[in-house]
Amino acid sequence: MIELPGVYNLGDPTSFAxxxxxxxxxxxxxxxxxxxxxxxxxxxxxxxxxQGKIILQDIQNIIDDIKNGALIRKFTEEEVKxxxxxxxxxDKLDELNEPATYLQGPWLLIECYLYRILDLxxxxxxxxxxxxxxxxxKRSAFVLSKSGxxxxxxxxxxxxxEIKNTNDPISIEKLSFLFEEFIDVSLWxxxxxxSLLANATLEDIQSRQGQEARAESSKNIIDxxxxxxxxxxxxxxxxxxxxxxxxxxxxxEFYSDLSLSLFLLDSKLVKNVTFHCKTRPWMVSDTMIKDxxxxxxxxxxxxxxxxxxxxxxxFVKSIEHYHENKQFQLVDSEFWTSALDHWDITxxxxxxxxxxxxxxxQDSTLVIVKGDLNYRKLTGDMKWPRTTxxxxxxxxxxxxxxxxLALRTCKSDVCVGLAPGVEEKLNDHWxxxxxxxxxxxxxxxxxxxxxxxxxxxx
Ligand code: F6P
Ligand code: MG
Numbered sequence: 001m002i003e004l005p006g007v008y009n010l011g012d013p014t015s016f017a018x019x020x021x022x023x024x025x026x027x028x029x030x031x032x033x034x035x036x037x038x039x040x041x042x043x044x045x046x047x048x049x050x051q052g053k054i055i056l057q058d059i060q061n062i063i064d065d066i067k068n069g070a071l072i073r074k075f076t077e078e079e080v081k082x083x084x085x086x087x088x089x090x091d092k093l094d095e096l097n098e099p100a101t102y103l104q105g106p107w108l109l110i111e112c113y114l115y116r117i118l119d120l121x122x123x124x125x126x127x128x129x130x131x132x133x134x135x136x137x138k139r140s141a142f143v144l145s146k147s148g149x150x151x152x153x154x155x156x157x158x159x160x161x162e163i164k165n166t167n168d169p170i171s172i173e174k175l176s177f178l179f180e181e182f183i184d185v186s187l188w189x190x191x192x193x194x195s196l197l198a199n200a201t202l203e204d205i206q207s208r209q210g211q212e213a214r215a216e217s218s219k220n221i222i223d224x225x226x227x228x229x230x231x232x233x234x235x236x237x238x239x240x241x242x243x244x245x246x247x248x249x250x251x252x253e254f255y256s257d258l259s260l261s262l263f264l265l266d267s268k269l270v271k272n273v274t275f276h277c278k279t280r281p282w283m284v285s286d287t288m289i290k291d292x293x294x295x296x297x298x299x300x301x302x303x304x305x306x307x308x309x310x311x312x313x314x315f316v317k318s319i320e321h322y323h324e325n326k327q328f329q330l331v332d333s334e335f336w337t338s339a340l341d342h343w344d345i346t347x348x349x350x351x352x353x354x355x356x357x358x359x360x361x362q363d364s365t366l367v368i369v370k371g372d373l374n375y376r377k378l379t380g381d382m383k384w385p386r387t388t389x390x391x392x393x394x395x396x397x398x399x400x401x402x403x404x405l406a407l408r409t410c411k412s413d414v415c416v417g418l419a420p421g422v423e424e425k426l427n428d429h430w431x432x433x434x435x436x437x438x439x440x441x442x443x444x445x446x447x448x449x450x451x452x453x454x455x456x457x458x
Pocket of ligand 2: 248249283285286371373
């Protein structure tokens with residue numbers, strides 16, 4: 001048994017946790033008030049408006065609690081009755097050595113708690129149960145990504161036609177290059193994350209998308225196990241090849257994940273694709289099943305996306321085809337928004353669906369785990385030395401027979417799998433740019449990892 005390092009803490013001024021709690025959270029939660037007010041104004045229902053005002057006050061209380069570093073309270077029996085998975089938070093809070101506050105305590109746990117208390121306040125009002133407080137921002141950010149959307153639709157259209165041309169089948173070498181290209185698209189799609197881009201301009205968003213931005217960024221992939229994942233893919237008989245995506249953000253990232261999926265399905269590299277979504281609004285931009293329909297609607301909206309209609313329509317038609325014949329499907333689980341880490345995807349975890357996910361992933365060819373928050377949950381958000389092998393940081397999950405491929409742009413402190421010397425170089429580089437805390441290169445979103453573990457680790 002290896003000894004586990006401590007977790008990143010909200011009170012540590014050298015961690016990205018520190019400014020996240022003090023600066024980013026109040027802005028993010030403050031923006032929710034705008035969306036609730038807009039929804040009130042757009043409705044003629046007095047009861048909805050009355051309940052909306054209660055929600056506005058509850059949201060203000062959360063903001064005050066964050067600013068004052070209030071104690072994190074456990075969820076009441078009544079609240080747990082309303083939403084049973086809240087119990088997972090009470091259990092984790094019970095395990096702490098000392099009471100946590102919004103400004104002092106385990107970063108990952110309290111951040112997840114924050115989104116759950118927000119969700120609870122909204123769902124406590126009967127007329128607001130299905131309201132997604134982040135929906136408007138998810139949609140408007142997607143449409144702002146116009147140039148990236150066009151570029152990818154054009155690329156996919158061109159390649160898909162080429163792939164489907166049976167007179168001239170594509171060689172396995174070329175497929176391997178294309179696999180790399182679409183993985184790259186999906187990886188850097190994660191750079192467009194609304195919780196980091198809370199105040200992003202159009203330029204900020206666009207600078208993170210598109211082929212040129214990706215080519216520029218490829219040297220910033222600091223751990224790359226893709227060749228092993230490719231080998232794994234080819235080792236499974238086609239009829240059994242299924243790829244699972246543990247999704248992250250809606251909008252552009254979701255679009256980039258769909259592009260990778262379409263490429264894999266069209267080229268007959270995989271038979272089936274399953275997308276795993278959240279059951280509730282989460283970390284601002286995360287994907288829920290209903291966001292798929294919204295995505296299709298937004299893609300078909302010729303007012304917001306007036307150009308390259310042939311290519312856009314082709315993209316929509318292709319994914320709808322696979323959706324209808326069930327080669328592509330979306331599922332969700334309460335597990336993803338519980339207080340548990342991904343280490344709890346085990347046969348023993350029967351309260352929140354960890355056992356069901358474990359069973360489902362047993363016959364997956366690759367489980368592609370997207371984004372920063374999922375990576376934190378894969379590694380326990382612990383202060384691992386950055387040269388720790390990925391398999392060690394996966395803890396119990398390393399020997400679960402689940403083939404994990406993490407695609408993550410680094411937006412928080414935890415990072416493993418680096419070769420000796422890489423971290424020191426990046427610290428020096430970050431410092432030379434005038435940054436006070438050298439280690440914070442790792443939270444800037446400019447670097448990324450593609451880390452694979454074959455379900456067995458020794
Ligand atoms: O705030 C914590 C955090 O994990 C950030 O590091 C990141 O910006 C955000 O939440 C979510 O990122 P992602 O959408 O990539 O999981
Ligand atoms: Mg996210």
